[in-house]
Amino acid sequence: MQVLAADLRLDANAIDYVLLAIYFVLVLGIGYMARRHVSTSMDFFLSGRSLPAWVTGLAFISANLGAIEVMGMSANGAEYGMPTAHYFWIGAVPAMLFLGVVMMPFYYGSKVRSVPEFMRRRFGKPAHLVNGISFAVAQVLIAGANLFLLASVVNLLLGWPIWVSVIVAAAIVLSYTALGGLSAAIYNEVLQFVVIVGALLPLTIVGLYKVGGWQGLVDKVSGGPGGPEQLTSWPGNQLTGFSDNFLSVLGLVFGLGFVFSFGYWTTNFVEVQRAMAARSMSAAQRTPIIGAFPKMFVPFIVIIPGMIAGVAVSELRGENKAALMAGDAAPSGATFNNALLLLMRDLLPNGMLGVAIAGLLASFMAGMAANLSSFNTVFTYDIWQTYLRKDRPDGYYLRVGRIVTAIATVFAIGTAFIASTYANLMDYLQQLFSFFNAPLFATFILGMFWRRMTPAAGWIGLVSGTASAIFVFVLTQSGVWTLPGQGGAFVGAGAAFVVDIVVSVAVTMVTRPKPAEELVGLVYSLTPKESRQREVTGEDAGWYRNPSVLAGIVLVITIALNIIF
């Protein structure tokens, strides 16, 4: 296939397309097979709470290892270098452990079917509506962003117009999520994880060979526009945009590590839903902790290829990288978001190229499927069943779930075009998350451990937290307050958290709390110890299945990684 006009075109041949086609056959096959296990709405929305921990654990990180992570993090790797690893080590692992050890007993033990449902039982309807609707809207927006990225990759690869690949990809994702529900999405996430690692690991190794090993990469990055500070994760000034080291570390630990990541990992139903699909309390607790093991090492196959691209790909290195870092267009016309694709083009022979393309497309589609499968659950259970059509037979809600999945897909196609207006997709998605997620964690953690907190405080805290995140966003966008890099998103998340706590406490002081008997299972001090207990027999026996022990192991490795890099 010789196309001279587009220099980003990957030189894919028949073998690559065959490998790609095999993948799609399996993806649709999984959807078809999963369908036979769907007989109730619980099967469709929560896999009948029947999956083993390793499956839900891999799905847990795989749902997040979508387009956003793979392309966005390698773009960040090319631009900022090793500090990008904070998104994993500071910005994910601690929160995942916290979710498994501390919060999961309430989510799984209270038998709620979604995170917003927890909200409704703890704080009542106003907080539930705020949470449910903002979550649903965010999922459709993010599904659209996934779709757009997928389409731009197919555009580079096959030269198809964006709109054609948007529609084809949406149709594939829709057919397996509407057929097999959450099980199909989760099984495909596991398969996607295998393929993406199978593609990125060889790419990283070959890339390192190409630049002369680790030492070669160190020398080349140090001599490049970013300088040697791109090789150590701390203090990460380029990433945060703070020139002061102390502020930068503070921003990372408090902004990214605490507020932003805890908000995302512990209250985002896309993630929590995977753990809710686990077969037992123990398996649910282990879900995020098992996921943390691969999560610690993902930076090595995502960020390092980005860094290699920044020094080895002719369109990105030298003056191109310098121009892009300064916020200008590169003379070559490439952007950091192309980093991974350009590296694949330069290094991989046909065959491996097909695997890599399958892995990338798989990660886009799995990301979108995760958005859709959590959206349809929240919409059906939390909006349709709770407010619009109560007390219908179960089969009715199963049908609604399938129809809503189709409607959401149509909206996501529309959103794909919104996503195309932002240069750096990470920035775009972080802004969304900081609007919705940062205040949520504040409300949840207060609500789980402070029985006095009132329903009114629940929703007023959420609204004012979200409003302050938007306020910071407007300040930074309009240039009143300049924070380059990702600093604006971190500050926004921090502001949302603090405002939420302050407002919630203040409102609680002047309003009436819920009666204690309605809070059993939802608040720490009112939940009998037995109902927070996990099983320790049969499939859940053994020290290596103990969530706390596993979490300790992860923590030690993460600290070691932070010290080494």
Next chain:
Amino acid sequence: MSTETRTSAFDIRLIIALLLGIYGLVLTVLGLFFVTDEDNAKSAGVNVNLWTGLGMLVFGVLMIAWALWRPAAPKPRPTGRGSSSPAP
């Protein structure tokens, strides 16, 4: 294990093994017989297809071994949990 060890057709480990088996086979064959000097020059002298293919085959076999060693447990019907949808 009991007689009803259902290594059901729908064990995700077997699907992973199937995919990796096919990919591994194709890549290994490409790496053994169809590798060009141009390919090798591209990837700094490493025969990417061959090594990745072999790695995938090994991993696929491991997946099958795991699935045989610990067959998927029959899906437990929820014990009341979940199937009853709590009234809002």
